[in-house]
Amino acid sequence: MKFGLMLGLIGLLLIPGWADAQDPLKSWNDTAAKKSIVSYVDKVTREGSPDFVPEPERIAVFDNDGCLWAEQPMYFQAFFIFDRIKGLAPEHPEWKDEQPFASVLKGDVKAALAGGEAALIKMAMATHAGMTTEDFEKIVSDWLATAKHPTTGKRYTEMVYQPMLELLGYLRANGFKTFIVSGGGIEFMRPWTQRVYGIPPEQVIGSSIKTKFELRDGKPVLVRLPEISFIDDKEGKPVGINSHIGRRPIAAFGNSDGDLQMLQWTAGSKRLSLCLYVHHTDADREWAYDRDSHIGRLDRGLEEAKANGWTVVNMKDDWKVIYPE
Amino acid sequence: MKFGLMLGLIGLLLIPGWADAQDPLKSWNDTAAKKSIVSYVDKVTREGSPDFVPEPERIAVFDNDGCLWAEQPMYFQAFFIFDRIKGLAPEHPEWKDEQPFASVLKGDVKAALAGGEAALIKMAMATHAGMTTEDFEKIVSDWLATAKHPTTGKRYTEMVYQPMLELLGYLRANGFKTFIVSGGGIEFMRPWTQRVYGIPPEQVIGSSIKTKFELRDGKPVLVRLPEISFIDDKEGKPVGINSHIGRRPIAAFGNSDGDLQMLQWTAGSKRLSLCLYVHHTDADREWAYDRDSHIGRLDRGLEEAKANGWTVVNMKDDWKVIYPE
Numbered sequence: 293m294k295f296g297l298m299l300g301l302i303g304l305l306l307i308p309g310w311a312d313a314q315d316p317l318k319s320w321n322d323t324a325a326k327k328s329i330v331s332y333v334d335k336v337t338r339e340g341s342p343d344f345v346p347e348p349e350r351i352a353v354f355d356n357d358g359c360l361w362a363e364q365p366m367y368f369q370a371f372f373i374f375d376r377i378k379g380l381a382p383e384h385p386e387w388k389d390e391q392p393f394a395s396v397l398k399g400d401v402k403a404a405l406a407g408g409e410a411a412l413i414k415m416a417m418a419t420h421a422g423m424t425t426e427d428f429e430k431i432v433s434d435w436l437a438t439a440k441h442p443t444t445g446k447r448y449t450e451m452v453y454q455p456m457l458e459l460l461g462y463l464r465a466n467g468f469k470t471f472i473v474s475g476g477g478i479e480f481m482r483p484w485t486q487r488v489y490g491i492p493p494e495q496v497i498g499s500s501i502k503t504k505f506e507l508r509d510g511k512p513v514l515v516r517l518p519e520i521s522f523i524d525d526k527e528g529k530p531v532g533i534n535s536h537i538g539r540r541p542i543a544a545f546g547n548s549d550g551d552l553q554m555l556q557w558t559a560g561s562k563r564l565s566l567c568l569y570v571h572h573t574d575a576d577r578e579w580a581y582d583r584d585s586h587i588g589r590l591d592r593g594l595e596e597a598k599a600n601g602w603t604v605v606n607m608k609d610d611w612k613v614i615y616p617e
Numbered sequence: 618m619k620f621g622l623m624l625g626l627i628g629l630l631l632i633p634g635w636a637d638a639q640d641p642l643k644s645w646n647d648t649a650a651k652k653s654i655v656s657y658v659d660k661v662t663r664e665g666s667p668d669f670v671p672e673p674e675r676i677a678v679f680d681n682d683g684c685l686w687a688e689q690p691m692y693f694q695a696f697f698i699f700d701r702i703k704g705l706a707p708e709h710p711e712w713k714d715e716q717p718f719a720s721v722l723k724g725d726v727k728a729a730l731a732g733g734e735a736a737l738i739k740m741a742m743a744t745h746a747g748m749t750t751e752d753f754e755k756i757v758s759d760w761l762a763t764a765k766h767p768t769t770g771k772r773y774t775e776m777v778y779q780p781m782l783e784l785l786g787y788l789r790a791n792g793f794k795t796f797i798v799s800g801g802g803i804e805f806m807r808p809w810t811q812r813v814y815g816i817p818p819e820q821v822i823g824s825s826i827k828t829k830f831e832l833r834d835g836k837p838v839l840v841r842l843p844e845i846s847f848i849d850d851k852e853g854k855p856v857g858i859n860s861h862i863g864r865r866p867i868a869a870f871g872n873s874d875g876d877l878q879m880l881q882w883t884a885g886s887k888r889l890s891l892c893l894y895v896h897h898t899d900a901d902r903e904w905a906y907d908r909d910s911h912i913g914r915l916d917r918g919l920e921e922a923k924a925n926g927w928t929v930v931n932m933k934d935d936w937k938v939i940y941p942e
Binding site: 492539 | 878
């Protein structure tokens with residue numbers, strides 16, 4: 293190397309912030325979590341490494357709620373359901389006397405959810421079915437453009453985790469194909485995952501209701517039916533991964549016991565794998581919850597992570613920022 | 618351009634066969650079918666064209682049986698089923714007296730199929746379920762490595778259509794993402810579609826049975842259950858496309874009435890679309906069949922193609938060769 297060029301490079305390294313700006317994971321503190329990610333990616337992507345994985349097999353799967361965006365005080369899709377019920381109420385005068393709708397219309401979320409899973413499914417079907425897939429896409433997009441989170445006042449798509457956005461980009465820059473594998477509704481996510489996460493609709497896996505092909509005045513449509521097709525949670529996640537991707541991931545990212553089987557499935561790969569849990573430990577900047585939470589409960593997962601040496605992100609200590617600025 | 622270089626290029630163009638070698642669709646005769654494909658691709662990919670489609674939306678879907686590989690005298694997966702029943706017979710002494718297995722073991726395919734759909738499902742479940750997804754992948758790969766077609770003597774993966782291989786490559790070279798959307802078994806196709814068609818497992822959609830996540834001696838596996846999950850045929854094709862891809866294709870390729878709804882769904886795109894039927898008209902080099910065939914029946918589809926101006930490939934006249942040499 294020429295002496296002048298070398299001096300120039302040294303100079304660049306001394307400019308404050310330059311190294312930071314070049315760091316693809318610049319919102320991550322230099323703690324063990326970040327080191328485990330960078331070390332893993334180096335091992336599976338460096339030519340000649342004993343753990344090298346060919347590019348087409350570099351499949352990375354991410355949970356969404358609580359892993360890529362926040363999930364408190366309840367899943368954001370639940371806010372969508374409640375807003376939608378209010379919006380549809382004029383067309384359903386009978387809801388004034390019918391539970392759980394009556395409680396929602398009175399603004400009593402707790403009473404609305406008291407009916408448990410049956411009530412939730414009833415509300416989900418009333419708000420997610422009956423229209424075409426294209427109409428539903430527009431409904432979701434319109435809601436996201438205006439709805440705001442009750443405590444942060446942010447738009448829901450602004451409550452994504454900046455460190456995870458960087459991780460998605462870092463993996464893709466290293467030849468990984470990134471997928472979402474969420475218990476949330478597949479068609480609730482697809483309208484915005486490309487714009488927000490850089491993940492195209494065909495790489496989004498989620499829970500779904502059935503659809504039916506119809507010709508309406510000669511125009512082909514898919515109508516959303518009030519019938520569950522697939523629940524992409526817990527044991528369902530490896531099933532969904534196999535159905536949609538057809539090969540085993542080598543990296544998996546979650547935050548709750550609902551992701552445990554996805555992480556186990558990934559850890560069972562013949563390739564070197566990376567399993568990572570985001571642990572919500574930051575009550576000041578986000579929320580702190582784990583073993584006793586009714587949303588995103590993380591209990592068995594913490595034990596398994598410890599036993600298997602999986603990476604556990606301590607949000608408070610490992611992340612410089614939470615949301616994009 | 619320098620005069621010498623120009624002369625050299627002109628010289629190249631005059632070398633017989635050179636232009637042909639550069640043609641990505643060189644196994645296609647210069648008939649209307651080829652022209653419609655090339656014209657379409659030009660319109661949707663040329664910057665500034667009024668029909669330009671951004672690359673992520675260039676989704677092309679292909680039927681498999683009878684569209685990418687042959688399907689006579691019966692679906693190749695049926696040969697797999699019969700061979701598998703013979704292979705499993707020693708473990709099932711009861712099959713000697715149980716239909717439809719007894720007929721298969723006697724070599725009487727017609728009698729085995731006389732039981733209709735119920736018999737077929739019984740045979741499919743006996744041969745496709747009960748093992749892990751990884752074991753099934755090996756079973757399919759082992760079978761394909763040795764099995765030969767009864768009349769051509771070729772391996773089944775040698776009975777793919779050379780012009781369609783070129784079409785797949787041509788579309789991909791023009792920024793299309795190519796998917797298989799087949800009535801055949803999704804896990805029967807995935808072990809070989811990358812090698813044979815250049816289509817990775819995550820871009821294969823097909824019919825499926827259910828699977829169940831289990832830990833066997835601490836090892837995570839997916840066990841294949843004898844229960845149908847999804848039939849990816851007729852009205853099921855748009856449903857499968859929506860479930861797996863989440864956006865509407867702009868190009869669709871089929872050969873039977875089972876593909877009609879997939880072509881209708883594609884034709885309903887807001888973008889300029891290309892719908893194409895492969896018409897089996899070549900009794901000498903392949904098979905000739907359409908309206909009256911029990912396999913790959915093409916009847917309503919021919920009418921719709923005519924009414925809507927879809928491209929119909931006349932195999933005999935439009936294709937220079939059928940199989941790869």
